[in-house]
Amino acid sequence: MTEFSTLSIKETITSLKNKDFSVSELVDFHISSMENGRELNAFITETADIAREKASDCDQNYSKGEEKPLEGIPLGIKDMFCTKGVKTTASSKMLENFVPPYESTVTQNLWNDGAILLGKLNNDEFAMGSSNETSFFGEVKNPWKNNKDNFTVPGGSSGGSAASVAAGMGLASLGTDTGGSIRQPASFTGTVGLKPTYGRCSRWGIIAFASSLDQAGPITKTVKDCALLLNSICSYDPKDSTSSQKKIPDFEKSTDESVKGMKIGIPKEYEADGISEDITEYLEKGKEWLTESGAEIVEISLPHIKYALPCYYIIAPAEASSNLARYDGVKFTHRVDADNIIDMYEETRSQGFGDEVKRRIMIGTYVLSSGYYDAYYLKAQKVRAMISKDFKEAFKKVDVIYGPSTPSTAFELGDKKKDPLEMYLNDVFTVPVNLAGLPAMSVPVGLDKEKLPVGMQLIGNSFDEESILSIASCIEKSAKFDLNPNKWWINE
Amino acid sequence: MTIDSKLVERIAKLSRISLTETEIKNLSSELDNILNWIEQLSELDTEGINPVFSSFDEEETKYRNDKVNDGGYREDIISNAPLSEDGFFLVPKVVD
Numbered sequence: 001m002t003e004f005s006t007l008s009i010k011e012t013i014t015s016l017k018n019k020d021f022s023v024s025e026l027v028d029f030h031i032s033s034m035e036n037g038r039e040l041n042a043f044i045t046e047t048a049d050i051a052r053e054k055a056s057d058c059d060q061n062y063s064k065g066e067e068k069p070l071e072g073i074p075l076g077i078k079d080m081f082c083t084k085g086v087k088t089t090a091s092s093k094m095l096e097n098f099v100p101p102y103e104s105t106v107t108q109n110l111w112n113d114g115a116i117l118l119g120k121l122n123n124d125e126f127a128m129g130s131s132n133e134t135s136f137f138g139e140v141k142n143p144w145k146n147n148k149d150n151f152t153v154p155g156g157s158s159g160g161s162a163a164s165v166a167a168g169m170g171l172a173s174l175g176t177d178t179g180g181s182i183r184q185p186a187s188f189t190g191t192v193g194l195k196p197t198y199g200r201c202s203r204w205g206i207i208a209f210a211s212s213l214d215q216a217g218p219i220t221k222t223v224k225d226c227a228l229l230l231n232s233i234c235s236y237d238p239k240d241s242t243s244s245q246k247k248i249p250d251f252e253k254s255t256d257e258s259v260k261g262m263k264i265g266i267p268k269e270y271e272a273d274g275i276s277e278d279i280t281e282y283l284e285k286g287k288e289w290l291t292e293s294g295a296e297i298v299e300i301s302l303p304h305i306k307y308a309l310p311c312y313y314i315i316a317p318a319e320a321s322s323n324l325a326r327y328d329g330v331k332f333t334h335r336v337d338a339d340n341i342i343d344m345y346e347e348t349r350s351q352g353f354g355d356e357v358k359r360r361i362m363i364g365t366y367v368l369s370s371g372y373y374d375a376y377y378l379k380a381q382k383v384r385a386m387i388s389k390d391f392k393e394a395f396k397k398v399d400v401i402y403g404p405s406t407p408s409t410a411f412e413l414g415d416k417k418k419d420p421l422e423m424y425l426n427d428v429f430t431v432p433v434n435l436a437g438l439p440a441m442s443v444p445v446g447l448d449k450e451k452l453p454v455g456m457q458l459i460g461n462s463f464d465e466e467s468i469l470s471i472a473s474c475i476e477k478s479a480k481f482d483l484n485p486n487k488w489w490i491n492e
Numbered sequence: 493m494t495i496d497s498k499l500v501e502r503i504a505k506l507s508r509i510s511l512t513e514t515e516i517k518n519l520s521s522e523l524d525n526i527l528n529w530i531e532q533l534s535e536l537d538t539e540g541i542n543p544v545f546s547s548f549d550e551e552e553t554k555y556r557n558d559k560v561n562d563g564g565y566r567e568d569i570i571s572n573a574p575l576s577e578d579g580f581f582l583v584p585k586v587v588d
Contacts, residue, residue: 101568198547212546238556242548310530330581335574341584346510358509365507379533381543388544421525437547
């Protein structure tokens with residue numbers, strides 16, 4: 001039997017064209033991987049029937065030679081994307097039974113290109129979390145156990161998206177990234193994750209968390225696959241007023257570009273404390289790989305970067321408190337009955353939201369409330385301007401900024417659950433990018449002493465995904481990372 | 493700034509979330525911790541800085557024509573309501 005699980009999207013498409021195997025065989029393999037991997041809890045809803053039906057259509061398209069760019073590729077979709085007729089929960093009790101009457105633009109783009117929905121993936125509730133432990137449907141386990149044989153978190157909020165790809169359940173997945181929710185889990189699971197420039201992808205049909213920060217993006221096994229999915233999901237969408245009309249380049253081409261002469265910035269602020277020794281080692285290794293390939297390393301400064309995290313924890317909860325006001329027991333499936341409407345609202349929200357979501361709604365409500373708005377919310381938006389300016393200055397000197405994706409590798413399940421603030425600190429390297437709306441990705445580079453994957457982050461200038469893809473491709477070739485966790489979840 | 497249980501109750505009221513005594517107690521200390529950490533922003537002098545509310549700065553954001561171009565999905569929209577009747581959302585009595 002073909003070892004489907006080791007193939008990338010690119011290789012799979014070549015094999016499908018050569019008739020080495022059919023889409024139906026491919027899809028059956030991924031359905032059984034998904035079913036055998038239930039212990040990971042990566043999927044909330046499995047859509048095997050939809051996938052099988054679509055697979056036979058795809059096979060016909062191949063036999064007629066009418067295949068589309070992603071024809072027959074099974075993908076998992078984070079449960080933050082509305083999928084028409086398929087339950088979409090945001091991993092919340094509040095939307096436990098919500099069946100969207102419409103399809104999100106980015107997923108529609110994928111289906112138009114021939115991709116197949118394999119299932120809907122678990123995430124932190126309403127995408128609020130960094131470990132996938134806040135989901136109403138339970139925590140997701142990282143396919144990578146540490147060297148003590150203990151379970152680790154897959155990161156979050158796109159934990160299911162990252163875990164499924166690392167475990168070979170689906171060829172790739174879609175996630176969303178508001179403060180690092182694609183890049184941090186990609187880094188924890190040894191996968192490639194990219195957050196496009198704000199405005200590259202439509203937000204229409206994505207359950208809103210923080211609208212000025214949210215972006216959709218792919219999680220894949222390889223850099224080239226990442227570019228292939230990006231080609232499909234990006235589009236101008238009149239239904240999203242912040243959707244860009246800029247020309248969309250061929251991202252796949254960028255993965256073959258030489259990095260010779262490119263300038264790579266390393267922020268001197270990154271050398272501050274708090275990064276694990278192993279990650280620092282890989283940071284140095286990366287510099288060598290890039291220099292050997294003809295890129296030039298330049299020291300830069302992002303003087304206000306240390307304020308990005310507290311700034312984010314004002315802006316994101318503020319936007320969330322407003323976005324989540326719509327869950328009032330009237331329109332979206334969950335309601336707790338009460339005698340009067342105020343009690344109905346309060347009880348519905350009290351029982352429908354989990355602790356972290358409540359915490360963030362409360363922070364957001366507070367920083368927007370009368371008397372505190374200027375001191376918190378307005379102040380944060382000014383700090384955001386300063387951070388954006390830091391990046392603008394840096395990109396006058398360099399093409400790409402290089403550094404760690406996370407301060408540590410995957411931590412053990414339950415380890416940071418008790419202290420919300422400690423959990424927030426995970427996003428220290430990823431959050432600044434969202435505030436400035438820039439594109440960024442995480443690329444796996446190797447394993448640390450605990451036998452857990454390490455990811456490095458590449459940040460690009462606004463609408464320059466191409467440069468980060470070229471650099472990522474160069475790092476991928478040098479690192480030769482093997483995405484092959486020991487499959488402990490399969491009972492032989 | 494200290495967040496005491498009285499303030500937590502006020503924020504909860506504004507957020508339309510009812511809380512148990514234990515939740516109020518936990519949230520007081522958690523929010524207090526988080527907001528004290530956020531307080532570090534006050535070190536920064538932001539005098540004269542223009543706030544940025546979105547990184548999207550495309551000049552050509554188009555206005556669409558002010559006319560109906562979609563709609564007629566009443567049944568679809570109502571289909572997720574916990575209670576509905578004759579195509580309307582049902583809520584507890586609001587006016588006496």
